[in-house]
Amino acid sequence: MDHEFWHARWARQEIGFHEGTVNRYLHDHWSELVRHGNETVLVPLCGKARDMWWLHDHGHPVMGVELSPIACKDFFEEAEARAHVTPGQPFTRYRHDDLELWCGDFFQLVPEDVRHVRLVYDRAALIALPPKLRKEYAVHLSAILPDSAAMLLITLDYDNPDLKAPPFNVRDDEVDELFGADFRVEHVLTNTLAHDHPFAKRRGLTGATESVFRLTRRTS
Template identity: 65%
Template sequence: MEHEFWHRRWANKEIGFHEGSVNEYLYRHWPELAGKDTGAVLVPLCGKAHDLWWLHDRGHPVIGVELSEIACKDFFEEGEEKAMVQPGEPFTVFRHENLQIWNGDFFQLVPDDLSHVKLVYDRAALIALPPEIRQQYVDHLTAVTPENTRILLITLDYEGSPTSPPFNVSNDEVYELYAEDYQIEHLHTQTLANDHPFAKRKGLQGASESVFRLTRR
């Protein structure tokens, strides 16, 4: 998606993808992904997700990457915490203790930025991207993270051809995108009730969310 698309969505508060609470699958499946590891976590395209605070509160240094400056500011304001802001290129860094949000383009990350990161949480990155960009995203994520990186990936699948995110990503596509470089474990799939906020808003039938654990070979 073009940068302007996302800037406009945040400026107009068109952020139906924002959950407003800690994701249930993060709470349920993170312990089996991370175990006792409290190492640094990368959260790509993080928005202002409460999930970052949850990870931080469990002892993880957190690096979120987010294009929208509005999202970065809102995150700390809504969390009632002040952030130190370090302007720079290609990222301006918002920092509170060991929780950071890097404000800029995910595709500007380089391996030196993430040499210490071996855990990734992706709830809203892959499904935010249209099909033609997803392989580029996966390839870049693989290029900038170390070997043996573990990823908790949450996807959304539904019928239709959406023109805006969140997009549908099938389980088969997850294998197509990641199988070359990752061991893939399908942990869970849950059908969304018809009165689920997203399903109801989009008028979807039979939408489902899936959870995967990916381990870099």
């Protein structure tokens, strides 16, 4: 992961990927994944997504992992919530109630860190990574997650080879290639972005689509 790139984007507040509201696919499809309602949720590359407050308000302990300390501080400050900060290596931990942000490199997580995780929410992690790192991300996620874990994954696909910066396009078949060996991949929904959608408009895209996937561990 290019640490300098992401630190610079947060420092310049170049965070067009930040939605600022609760993601509608999370709102509409989360209940399809939940069994008990109190499962711990891992949110990789979480930024300062308000989705984490939504998950917390719906009864889930939340563990977000984010490289930028600016994002971690902003997340709590913007909600006027006080966080207890525990410095450390490789992660500094920000905690409010049972919502934690682990500030550091996602690829430094080990199985012991996420042994309590049962659900994963990925809206902006996979699409933030270039192709090589997407493969590493999928392998690492599969290696550290408990066998019972399941995931809600949201991707973005568009046909514009000139765009070399995140969010990157991820084809539906690539999701199967990345996760199919270890997870059952269920394609829940595909939605075409309107021409006046902020991202499509900003990037001059036509025909961009978002897809929603539900992933559950394959049993041996």
